[in-house]
Amino acid sequence: EPPPGCPPDVEQLGRATWTFLHATAAYYPDKPTPTQRANMLMLLRSLPILYPCTWCAQDFGRDIEQNPPDVSSRVALSRWLCERHNHVNKKLGKEMFDCAKVDERWKDGPADGSCD
Ligand code: FAD
Numbered sequence: 001e002p003p004p005g006c007p008p009d010v011e012q013l014g015r016a017t018w019t020f021l022h023a024t025a026a027y028y029p030d031k032p033t034p035t036q037r038a039n040m041l042m043l044l045r046s047l048p049i050l051y052p053c054t055w056c057a058q059d060f061g062r063d064i065e066q067n068p069p070d071v072s073s074r075v076a077l078s079r080w081l082c083e084r085h086n087h088v089n090k091k092l093g094k095e096m097f098d099c100a101k102v103d104e105r106w107k108d109g110p111a112d113g114s115c116d
Pocket of ligand 1 (some may be wrong): 025082
Protein backbone atom coordinates (compact mmCIF):
# COMPACT_ATOMS: atom_id res chain seq x y z
CA GLU A 1 0.00 0.00 0.00
CA PRO A 2 1.62 3.31 -1.07
CA PRO A 3 1.80 5.99 1.69
CA PRO A 4 -1.01 8.63 1.76
CA GLY A 5 -0.49 11.32 -0.87
CA CYS A 6 1.15 8.96 -3.37
CA PRO A 7 -0.36 8.20 -6.79
CA PRO A 8 -2.65 5.15 -6.72
CA ASP A 9 -1.23 1.76 -7.66
CA VAL A 10 -3.32 -0.76 -9.64
CA GLU A 11 -4.86 -2.20 -6.44
CA GLN A 12 -5.91 1.17 -4.96
CA LEU A 13 -7.21 2.35 -8.30
CA GLY A 14 -9.18 -0.89 -8.64
CA ARG A 15 -10.74 -0.66 -5.16
CA ALA A 16 -11.72 2.99 -5.73
CA THR A 17 -13.15 2.23 -9.16
CA TRP A 18 -15.15 -0.82 -8.03
CA THR A 19 -16.48 1.24 -5.10
CA PHE A 20 -17.64 3.95 -7.49
CA LEU A 21 -19.13 1.52 -10.02
CA HIS A 22 -20.93 -0.76 -7.53
CA ALA A 23 -22.28 2.20 -5.54
CA THR A 24 -23.46 3.89 -8.74
CA ALA A 25 -25.18 0.66 -9.84
CA ALA A 26 -26.76 0.27 -6.37
CA TYR A 27 -28.46 3.68 -6.78
CA TYR A 28 -29.26 3.38 -10.50
CA PRO A 29 -33.04 3.68 -11.06
CA ASP A 30 -35.35 0.65 -11.14
CA LYS A 31 -36.87 2.18 -14.27
CA PRO A 32 -34.13 4.25 -15.94
CA THR A 33 -35.04 6.78 -18.61
CA PRO A 34 -33.49 6.44 -22.08
CA THR A 35 -31.08 9.26 -21.14
CA GLN A 36 -30.01 7.49 -17.94
CA ARG A 37 -29.48 4.24 -19.84
CA ALA A 38 -27.46 5.96 -22.55
CA ASN A 39 -25.24 7.70 -20.00
CA MET A 40 -24.62 4.51 -18.05
CA LEU A 41 -23.67 2.75 -21.30
CA MET A 42 -21.26 5.57 -22.11
CA LEU A 43 -19.70 5.40 -18.65
CA LEU A 44 -19.11 1.65 -18.95
CA ARG A 45 -17.93 1.76 -22.57
CA SER A 46 -15.48 4.54 -21.68
CA LEU A 47 -13.53 2.32 -19.31
CA PRO A 48 -11.83 0.16 -21.96
CA ILE A 49 -10.70 3.39 -23.66
CA LEU A 50 -9.74 5.54 -20.67
CA TYR A 51 -9.04 3.37 -17.60
CA PRO A 52 -5.43 4.08 -16.60
CA CYS A 53 -4.29 0.44 -16.33
CA THR A 54 -3.76 -0.68 -19.91
CA TRP A 55 -4.06 -4.44 -19.49
CA CYS A 56 -7.04 -4.05 -17.10
CA ALA A 57 -8.77 -1.84 -19.68
CA GLN A 58 -8.05 -4.26 -22.53
CA ASP A 59 -9.36 -7.27 -20.67
CA PHE A 60 -12.45 -5.39 -19.47
CA GLY A 61 -13.07 -4.36 -23.11
CA ARG A 62 -12.94 -7.98 -24.27
CA ASP A 63 -15.18 -9.08 -21.38
CA ILE A 64 -17.89 -6.51 -22.07
CA GLU A 65 -17.84 -7.32 -25.77
CA GLN A 66 -18.72 -10.91 -24.82
CA ASN A 67 -21.09 -9.84 -22.02
CA PRO A 68 -22.75 -6.54 -23.03
CA PRO A 69 -23.88 -4.24 -20.19
CA ASP A 70 -27.47 -4.73 -18.99
CA VAL A 71 -28.60 -1.19 -18.17
CA SER A 72 -32.32 -2.07 -18.09
CA SER A 73 -32.71 -1.72 -14.29
CA ARG A 74 -30.90 -1.29 -10.98
CA VAL A 75 -31.08 -5.01 -10.19
CA ALA A 76 -29.94 -6.09 -13.66
CA LEU A 77 -27.05 -3.63 -13.74
CA SER A 78 -25.88 -4.52 -10.22
CA ARG A 79 -25.83 -8.21 -11.13
CA TRP A 80 -24.08 -7.63 -14.44
CA LEU A 81 -21.39 -5.59 -12.73
CA CYS A 82 -20.96 -8.18 -9.98
CA GLU A 83 -20.36 -10.79 -12.67
CA ARG A 84 -17.78 -8.60 -14.43
CA HIS A 85 -16.00 -8.05 -11.10
CA ASN A 86 -16.05 -11.82 -10.51
CA HIS A 87 -14.44 -12.30 -13.94
CA VAL A 88 -11.53 -10.14 -12.72
CA ASN A 89 -11.51 -11.90 -9.31
CA LYS A 90 -11.18 -15.25 -11.06
CA LYS A 91 -8.37 -14.00 -13.29
CA LEU A 92 -6.47 -12.73 -10.24
CA GLY A 93 -7.12 -15.87 -8.17
CA LYS A 94 -9.35 -13.97 -5.71
CA GLU A 95 -12.49 -15.36 -4.06
CA MET A 96 -15.76 -15.24 -6.03
CA PHE A 97 -18.31 -12.84 -4.55
CA ASP A 98 -21.90 -14.06 -3.99
CA CYS A 99 -23.91 -11.77 -6.27
CA ALA A 100 -27.05 -12.31 -4.14
CA LYS A 101 -25.26 -10.07 -1.61
CA VAL A 102 -24.51 -6.99 -3.75
CA ASP A 103 -27.22 -4.85 -2.17
CA GLU A 104 -26.10 -5.81 1.31
CA ARG A 105 -22.48 -4.93 0.42
CA TRP A 106 -23.08 -1.73 -1.58
CA LYS A 107 -26.46 -0.31 -0.54
CA ASP A 108 -28.20 -1.63 2.59
CA GLY A 109 -25.40 -2.91 4.82
CA PRO A 110 -25.72 -6.08 6.91
CA ALA A 111 -28.99 -6.88 8.73
CA ASP A 112 -27.23 -6.77 12.14
CA GLY A 113 -26.89 -2.99 11.76
CA SER A 114 -23.10 -3.12 12.20
CA CYS A 115 -22.62 -0.54 9.42
CA ASP A 116 -25.39 1.87 10.57
P1 FAD B 1 -11.46 -5.48 -5.03
O1 FAD B 1 -11.48 -6.56 -6.06
O2 FAD B 1 -11.00 -4.13 -5.45
O3 FAD B 1 -12.93 -5.40 -4.42
C1 FAD B 1 -13.30 -4.39 -3.48
C2 FAD B 1 -14.44 -4.92 -2.63
O4 FAD B 1 -15.54 -5.22 -3.47
C3 FAD B 1 -14.15 -6.25 -1.95
O5 FAD B 1 -13.51 -6.09 -0.73
C4 FAD B 1 -15.51 -6.89 -1.80
O6 FAD B 1 -16.15 -6.44 -0.61
C5 FAD B 1 -16.29 -6.32 -2.98
N1 FAD B 1 -16.41 -7.28 -4.09
C6 FAD B 1 -15.52 -8.21 -4.50
N2 FAD B 1 -15.98 -8.86 -5.58
C7 FAD B 1 -17.19 -8.32 -5.86
C8 FAD B 1 -18.16 -8.57 -6.86
N3 FAD B 1 -17.99 -9.52 -7.80
N4 FAD B 1 -19.29 -7.83 -6.86
C9 FAD B 1 -19.50 -6.87 -5.91
N5 FAD B 1 -18.61 -6.57 -4.94
C10 FAD B 1 -17.47 -7.30 -4.91
N6 FAD B 1 -6.12 -5.72 -11.35
C11 FAD B 1 -5.15 -6.47 -11.95
O7 FAD B 1 -4.13 -6.77 -11.32
N7 FAD B 1 -5.29 -6.90 -13.26
C12 FAD B 1 -6.39 -6.60 -13.99
O8 FAD B 1 -6.51 -6.99 -15.16
C13 FAD B 1 -7.41 -5.80 -13.39
N8 FAD B 1 -8.50 -5.42 -14.09
C14 FAD B 1 -9.40 -4.56 -13.54
C15 FAD B 1 -10.47 -4.11 -14.31
C16 FAD B 1 -11.37 -3.19 -13.80
C17 FAD B 1 -12.49 -2.68 -14.66
C18 FAD B 1 -11.21 -2.72 -12.45
C19 FAD B 1 -12.16 -1.71 -11.90
C20 FAD B 1 -10.16 -3.18 -11.68
C21 FAD B 1 -9.24 -4.10 -12.21
N9 FAD B 1 -8.17 -4.59 -11.44
C22 FAD B 1 -7.22 -5.38 -12.04
C23 FAD B 1 -8.07 -4.30 -9.99
C24 FAD B 1 -8.63 -5.47 -9.16
O9 FAD B 1 -9.93 -5.84 -9.61
C25 FAD B 1 -8.77 -5.13 -7.66
O10 FAD B 1 -9.49 -3.92 -7.53
C26 FAD B 1 -7.45 -4.98 -6.91
O11 FAD B 1 -6.67 -6.14 -7.11
C27 FAD B 1 -7.70 -4.78 -5.40
O12 FAD B 1 -8.39 -5.94 -4.94
P2 FAD B 1 -9.06 -6.09 -3.54
O13 FAD B 1 -8.79 -7.50 -3.12
O14 FAD B 1 -8.67 -4.99 -2.62
O15 FAD B 1 -10.65 -5.98 -3.78
